[in-house]
Each structure stands twice: as C-alpha cells, then as structure tokens.
Amino acid sequence: MTNGIGRAAGGLLTYGFLGLMAFLSVFPFFWMALGATNSSIDIIKGRVLPGAALATNVSTFFTQVNAPLVFWNSAKIAILSTVLTLAVSSLAGYGFEIFRSRHRERLYRAMLLTLMIPFAALMIPLFIMMGKAGLINTHIAVVLPTIGSAFVVFYFRQCTKAFPSELRDAAKVDGLKEWQIFLFIYVPVMRSTYAAAFIIVFMTAWNNYLWPLIVLQSNDTKTITLVISSLASAYYPDYGVVMVGTILATLPTLAVFFFMQRQFVQGMLGSVK
Amino acid sequence: MDNLARAYLPRIAGLALASVSFLAVSAAEAKEITIWCWDPNFNVAIMKEAGARYTKTHPDVTFNVVDFAKTDVEQKLQTGLASGTAEALPDIVLIEDYGAQKYLQSFPGAFAPLSGTVDYSGFAPYKVEVMTIDGQVYGMPFDSGVTGLYYRKDYLEQAGFKPEDMQNLTWDRFIEIGQQVEEKTGKKMMGLDPNDAGLVRIIMQSAGQWYFDKEGKTNVTGNPALKAALETVGKIMSTNIYKPAAGWSDWVGTFTSGDVAAVVTGVWITGTVKAQPDQAGKWGVAPIPKLSIDGATHASNLGGSSWYVLESSAEKAEAIDFLNEIYGKDIDFYQKILQERGAVGSLLAARGGAAYEQADPFFGGEKVWQNFSDWLAKVPSVNYGIFTNEADTAVTAQLPALTQGTPVDDILKAIDAEVSAQIQ
Secondary structure, three states: OHHHHHHHHHHHHHHHHHHHHHHHHHHHHHHHHHHHHOOHHHHHHOOOOOOOOHHHHHHHHHHHOOHHHHHHHHHHHHHHHHHHHHHHHHHHHHHHHHOOOOOHHHHHHHHHHHHHOOHHHHHHHHHHHHHHOOOOOOHHHHHHHHHOOHHHHHHHHHHHOOOOHHHHHHHHHOOOOHHHHHHHHHHHHOHHHHHHHHHHHHHHHHHOOHHHHHHOOOHHHOOHHHHHHHHHOOOOOOHHHHHHHHHHHHHHHHHHHHHHHHHHHHHHHOOOO | OHHHHHHHHHHHHHHHHHHHHHHHHHHOOOEEEEEEEOOOOOHHHHHHHHHHHHHHHOOOEEEEEEEOOHHHHHHHHHHHHHHOOHHHOOOEEEEEHHHHHHHHHHOOOOEOOOOOOOOHHHEOHHHHHOOEEOOEEOEEEEEEEEEEEEEEHHHHHHOOOOHHHHOOOEHHHHHHHHHHHHHHHOOEEEEEOOOOOHHHHHHHHHOOOOOEOOOOOEOOOOOHHHHHHHHHHHHHHHOOOEEEOOHHHHHHHHHHOOOEEEEEEEHHHHHHHHOOHHHOOOEEEEOOOEOOOOOOOOOOEEEEEEEEEEOOOOOHHHHHHHHHHHOOOOHHHHHHHHHHHOOOOOEHHHHHOHHHHOOEHHHOOEOHHHHHHHHHHHOOOOOOOOOHHHHHHHHHHHHHHHHOOOOHHHHHHHHHHHHHHHOO
C-alpha cells in the first residue's frame, strides 16, 4: 500500500519535473512562433496569443533583408564547412586510433588541449593571418579555421574504438589499399557516426557568429546570424520581424536534424553492431 | 574535374590578372567610401541619404554603407585596430559618444584629426568636447541625445497643473507634482528601470559633472552633482511616484501604454512618443528639471554618436570632405533627416531650416524642435573619459542600496571603490 503511494508520488515527481523541463525547453520556440504573428508593440506588452501581423512581418522581413543571398551565404558556408570538416577530421580520428606511433598519444593530448583555448584568444592572430593571406571578407576565411576540429577528431577516435579490427584485416587480405579500406569499409560502416557528426558540425557552422562577424566586411557576404543580430539591435527593433528571421534561420538545422534523427541517436549510442 | 581545372586554369588566371589591372585603372578615378554603422532605420538610412547627396555633386565618389549590430561594430573595430590590419577597416565608422575617448586614447594615430578642416564653432560644444584630445578634434558630431521632459498635458491638467507650471522646475518640485498627480489621477509620474543608470547620468551632466573630471581622474566621492542625482533618484523611489520597468522595452511600454504622466530622456524618444496616434495633442515638452546646486542647468544629454575617419583609409581625403560638406554645412540635409528619421543633429545652424521651424500638432502646436535646438546649445560639456561604461555598471549595482535607504555618501564610496577596482 505505502509502496504504491510512494511509487505514485515518485511518478508524479518524475513527470512533474520532466514536464517542467519540457516546458522550459519548448517555450522559447512557442514564443518565437507566436512572436512572428504579433506586432512589435504586442510582443513588448507580453502578448501570448497568436496575432494578425504575420503577413506584415514576413513582407517587412523580405523587403529589409536580401533573403536569398543571405541564406545562400549561410548555406554555402555551412555545407562547405561540414563536408570538409567531416572529411579531414574523420580521417584524423581514424588515423589516431588505427595507426600506432611513438608520439601518437602525446600529439593527441596536445591536440585535445587546444579545446581549452577560447576562440576569442585566437581571433586576432587568426585575423592577422587572414589579412596577410588576402582572405578578409571571403567565405573561405570563414570555412578554413573550422576544418581541423579537435572535437570532431576526438569524437571519431572514440567511435573508431568500436570499429572491428577484423574488418580491416579481412580487407587487407582481400588486397585493399589503406585509402580503399577507409573509403569503402570504414565510411559505410560508420554511417551513423558520420550522421551524428554531420548534425553537430552543420549546426555549429550554421549558427557560427563571432568569426564570420569579424572576418566578413560587406553586406553581400553576410550570413543570416549577422543579419538577425543587426535587425535585433536597432534602437527600436521590430521584434516581429526578428522572430520571422529566427524562425527561418532555425528551419535548416531542424530539417537536418529530422532527416538524420535515427542515425543521430544510433551514432550517439555507438554505431557498430 | 582535375583535368578541367588544369585546362582552364591558365585562362582563368589570365582573366583574373586582366580584371585586376582593369580594376586598378578604374580605381584611380572612382572612389568608394565604406562606412560602418548600426541601425538600418536610423544612422544607416541617414548615411545612405548623406552619401546620395554627396554623389550628386561628386559623381566619382560612391558609398558602401554596411550595417552591423552596435556591439558588433565595436567588436570589429577593436579587432581591426588591434591587429593593425588596415584593409579590414572601413573609411568611416560610427562610435557612440560614451565610448569615443576609449578608442581615441587606446589607439592613438588610428583616427584622422579634422581640426583644420571642420569649423567646430558651429556645433554644440558638448559634442565637440567628447572627441577632443590635447586640443585636436577627431570626429564629425552626429546625432544628439539632448534631453527634455515630455509630459501628458491631460493627466497634469486633471491634477491641477498647466503647461506653464511645468517650465523651469526643480527636481524637488517635480517630485511634489508627481505625488499630486498620483493622488488625483492614480497615474505614476514616470517609468523607471532600477537597472539603468540613465537618469543618474542625465541629472549629473545637467550640472556639468561626470564620473571623471577634465583630466580623466575618477570624480565620484567629491562629486556634488552625482550625489544630488543619486539623492533625487532615491527620493523618486522612496516617494514611489514611479512605475518600475524591467528593461528597455518594458520602460518604453510605461508611456506608450499611457500608464505614466511624464518621461525624462533624450530627444530620440520623440518618434516613439509620436507613434501612438491616439495620444496626439496630449503631450507637451518642457526643459528637464534642475538640481539646486552650483552649476545646475535645465539642459543635459543621453546617448548620441559621432562619425570618425580612419587614418589608414585610402579614401581619407574624400571621406573628410564628404563629412564636412554634408554634416558640416548642408542645412537642408538636417531638415530631411529630422523629418524622415527624427534625428536631431549637432549642427546648431540647422535650426534655421523649415523642419526645425515647424510647429508640431502632436505636441499641441508647440515648436518642439526649436526648443530642443535651444537646449542643445546649452548642454554642459563634460569629459566622458575612457571608463564611462565601467562607472555606469558600478552605479547600477548600487541602485538597489539606494532604495533600501543606505546613506548616499556610503553609496558614493562603494561606487568609487568599484570604479577604482575595475579600471586598474
């Protein structure tokens, strides 16, 4: 009897807590969606009901912002970053795990240490480098520093630990070269690891703010995050328009996540069955 | 792909070389001035207008106005200056007045002095002061935050006050009026954000003082204006004639919703006040109340920004000439930006134009712009120094203690300690 009540209370507590957390994480999205339908003044007044200003907000957004160009810039940077990062960093993670050498662990630890350096500290030297290379205000300058990602190397090395060495041995017996093993055995087997990494890297690249802000200089190279930041910081920001912008900016990452959700979860749990 | 690239690379390279030399030739004639600023509806739009005017008389000069958020402009400027990468910097940049001395002093030689070119005697003196170092003046004064007391005539009339009663107030009288307004109408006198030291800054500058003296030394414990300002804000709080606001938007909401009877702030709020058509004819504008100490005036300032030309700019001469021609002389330009954007510039002669002369039906036919222009010339000059933002944070942190009745001298000591700790 007491046991039953205890269990019920425990369940209530669990669900109450989970419900609260769910509310806290979903409410901003809900608020964003509502905000897009309300006028700026209603948003300031704290209106939590859908309004009638959606069409106005959307049309203001599209007249104020050169949306196709801005989204193209963001997409170009995000996709280039993601593909190159996955290619380079997965190869590095694979290499670190598979090939033994005397300095492997020392090198690996040194690389991990770079995770501790905040980007703000690297910004000025990096900026000088880009200036010397004549890459200021180019998208290449945004993509280049993201490619060698210590975190993604680390992630791939961890996941490669589960990659069966028998597969490699079998492939070698069959006469495959190292690059063929990587490309035709490793990559297909690690599909879900790649999917999870894709989501993480894509999201980071799409939302990247500080470095693009520093290195991009003109209106026609700007990304969506920069444009929203400038919309939101006017003396009298039109919050409805800002909300429309944030919704549009969220959609691509949402889409990527939904398409790869299954693989993402598998990738997080460990990919090789 | 590889073969393709190999086949075409020489041709592409040739084409690129050709276009580079072509660009180099045309660059000798056409000049593009790049400008960074931050509000698409305000300074960005105004700069585009200014650029269009200049291009009309100088067809070889075009403008590229780039907008970033204000903090982003500061971040980019800081990185560009610190890295010494000149090609990363614009030709002209907008800097907020409170932060101007910080950039001018931290990066000596980075900004072009305009002393010989621009006739600064035509501008509001306090705007020129913020951009002066060792007698050299570095910027082109832009928008002013000259302050006014906006009040609801209808509420005050209900409480028994006429517009004449709102002229030349002292802060003590303002608070008395506030108490009567609440008694008779149930409305609070003003909105106040307890986490914003803006009102303290307004009151302090109205008496010609700042957190720092003319030499840039901390001026807190022995600052009668700061003390009186804190006492005034404390009194507003203890008499409870204010409606508390959480943040900027909420504060704006206190008067757009009609909940308060008065607003004391910079002239740039006019557009927001007028954005409520149902309140037309109900507002009046008077000079802000004055302290009862030596040097007190009815004029002050909140915010405002100015244009600066980068010394490294390849188009430095054109940029300076442009600012001087438009912002330094074009009276008609000032009428247009006032009408379209509600921008009050710092050029005193602008008041002679049609837009400044106009009576505003929203304010019951008062010539509000003439009034603001009068007060603009009277704003006391102070030295904003390098650490205004740090001092402001220290003041904000002490505002709650003010409500709890801590003696003002103790609060001043606490602010002084915090400012000294932060700037060392």
